[in-house]
Amino acid sequence: MMDGATFSPAANTANTVDAEEPKRLNRRQAAKVRTRQRVFDSAETLFKDVGFERATIRAIAKGAGMSTGAVFANFEDKTALYVAVFGHPPLTPEQGRELVVALRRSHDMLEAFADEEGVPELLASIKAALPPLPVKAAADA
Template sequence: MKHVANPIGETKVKGLTRRAIAKQQTRAKVLAAARRLFSEQGYEGATIRDIAAAAGMSTGAVFANFTDKSDLFREIMINDLDNVVQEMTEAAQKGRGVEDALLRVFTAGYAFYKGQLPLARAMFSISWSPVEGKAVRSFQAVQKMIDIMAEQLSAAVERGELSQEADVKLRSQMLFDAYLSNYPQAIFGGWSLEALQARAKDQIRILLAGAKRG
């Protein structure tokens, strides 16, 4: 691998300085440790000291990369939401008709978080706080989820499955709200994935009822 010295004396590897690479590696270790502890202990239970110890570094190293615990948790949330968007996108492509596609989208989201309930509980609690909740709703991934639902509705209109008068923007927002509304049952009520699917199927059917073509 070719190393190139830059004017200030740092060595570059494939366009990145060794310092930048080390910083990326440190951040990755901290995020991995934080994810594990948040998943095991929830947001309140995991401390910066615990996270630093699990990552094999000092608390100073953690604070050199993240402002505080909420900053660290926010990055984990963003990464997870991006992954959910990808899984929703892939799920939608397998749909047979608009209702099936939307149900697959909903299910992809629920399945992702059912496997990590302590982390999901922390995310849900934070998303409803006045300050953090506003930040969460502004994440690009949240709008992308709504866009995925809108795309399915638009495609259904083009196929003639839904009427031309269907309000895609409003219905996609309503569908997203319905998707979110099931998380309390998933996270705190212990509902199975099958129960969530059954509820989501009814919600989707009702929300699309007025737009279905004869």
């Protein structure tokens, strides 16, 4: 028989297997995780190389070495896959243009605060995210 001084269920719950290490997957679960990751990696590469519109489920599946069924078994559609990869839905061309304009304006405004803590890093991030200006537009600016 144990008393509260030697056995404390509340204190012992933090030492359960689930709390100390992640749950182990069986072979089928592990295979599903690997398949999902291969699809994810293929989609990420293809979206970066050709963009959302030109990327196809068939090309994503081919890049992963899988069937299109494997893609659809893991992701509802191309948009869901894009969201899984990038964390947001794909932008329309209009949204992309508006975002570039907003980032350029933000960059220009933040330059006045370039000596403030964290601002140089923010300016560098904005500059890295922006596409380069065309040569003619850069000369006009």
